[in-house]
Amino acid sequence: MRKFVITRQEEGRRFDKYLKKLLPQASSGFLYKMLRKKNITLNEKKASGTEVVAAGDTVELFFSEETFSKFSGKLSREDRGERTGAADLSYRRAFRGLGGISVVYEDDNILVLNKPAGVLSQKAERGDVSLNEWMIGYLLEKGEMTEEELSRFRPSVCNRLDRNTSGLVLCGKNVRGSRFLSEILRDRSLHKYYLTCAQGRIERELVLDGYLRKEEERNRSEIIGTDVYRKLVSARPNAQKEYKRIETVIEPLAYRKERDCTELRILLVTGKSHQIRAHLASIGHPVLGDRKYGWKPKREEEGGFPFQLLHAYQVEFPEAEGEFAGLSGKRLTAPEPRWWNV
CATH class of the missing domain: 3.30.2350.10 (Pseudouridine synthase)
Structure with missing residues (x-):
């Protein structure tokens, strides 16, 4: 049996979407079957998959270790620990190694960074190191995320700048923040x-x-x-x-x-x-x-x-309600680049 506790980064997501992230090799049909048979429970109760999970909710999987490894795509606890350590180290190296990045704004849900010219917003190739890796390393260094949590939700930049364009990049620290930023970018209210x-x-x-x-x-x-x-x-x-x-x-x-x-x-x-x-x-x-x-x-x-x-x-930012009300009408400004006054 495996037990997971929903974190702040993960809350706000539908339960079936959470399960698909947790068990990426499992089909939707298999997941719904496990829910119906109570082999997967939410807060020790039968669930349909349409629930919206909140921080502190508990998820229990009544699977064998072999079944969990098969559907999670992880070979073993030892292998998982080895990979976890390597990934953790790569993000922390990105945070310490990429220079010139600064935090313009941060709250519980979003992070706004000032990217210098010459830094990728996201990886273009496997070996690249980008702002996205820096941001994850930053959250790991602050203790706001663990490697285990990263396997279920990966914070990401929500708008991309060209490599040689500098300035503001918006990042979602959790599901709610990512969804909010994606919506205001899509409807052009930002x-x-x-x-x-x-x-x-x-x-x-x-x-x-x-x-x-x-x-x-x-x-x-x-x-x-x-x-x-x-x-x-x-x-x-x-x-x-x-x-x-x-x-x-x-x-x-x-x-x-x-x-x-x-x-x-x-x-x-x-x-x-x-x-x-x-x-x-x-x-x-x-x-x-x-x-x-x-x-x-x-x-x-x-x-x-x-x-x-x-x-x-x-x-x-546009007018917002609820936990994002503090961003209503808020303006965030990156310092002018050096070339602006030359």
């Missing part, structure tokens, strides 16, 4: 603002729209206007699956004559891959340092920009 320097002079506020398609092989986004999109879809209806509508609001702050560039404050209404970079390039004003989207230095000293000058500097 407002996200960026700072950048674009080549050339932009004199007035612009509301840009269009349709974006990501070219995965080239890791580059293409933008077309509404009229072109309509003609394309009329001729090839399947094109609407490839292109996503985008909207970007651009507010000029100042023109730097010596660099022939405009400082911009940008509201990212939609959030697609490379949206700001591709949208600015499409109107002839690429982000400084962004060679992928056509920026070319006009002076010798400008050739030293190691990355695009783009910074996710502020988020504004």
Whole structure:
């Protein structure tokens, strides 16, 4: 028999979803059968799987050790302990080894980090070390999570920035926090603002729209206007699956004559891959340092920009209720990057 206690990180999840995470190799049919036969119980009672678990709830599995190992994907307690130690060490190494990351805001449910340019938000390949590993290592170091809890719920970043874009990244520390952040990102009630320097002079506020398609092989986004999109879809209806509508609001702050560039404050209404970079390039004003989207230095000293000058500097939360009421209308701001005042 195995017994588990629901933690704060796990509460708020449906019981059947929790079980699927705990026993990833088991089919849904098997899990519901075990519930009906009371081989799986919640708080020592028969459960249907539709219950929402809370911190402190107890889950009991009346399985043999062999059955549990089979459906959990873990070979043995000894093997599990060995893997646990290795994973724990890798997260802690990421926390201690990745420099320049800072905590902008933290409560019981969410964590907002300031990511420096050059750090991945999430792994691109198996051997990568990213902000996500740093965040898990941070929670382990604080004692807010254990390795055993990580096997059932893994905190994660909820919005991703390009590797060379700096600024605010939102992370869910538990199921409730992840769900809340995912919802306000999906319904666009969270407002996200960026700072950048674009080549050339932009004199007035612009509301840009269009349709974006990501070219995965080239890791580059293409933008077309509404009229072109309509003609394309009329001729090839399947094109609407490839292109996503985008909207970007651009507010000029100042023109730097010596660099022939405009400082911009940008509201990212939609959030697609490379949206700001591709949208600015499409109107002839690429982000400084962004060679992928056509920026070319006009002076010798400008050739030293190691990355695009783009910074996710502020988020504004919508009105919220319940345990997230403290975030209602709250603005969080990351410090300006060094290049902003150079």
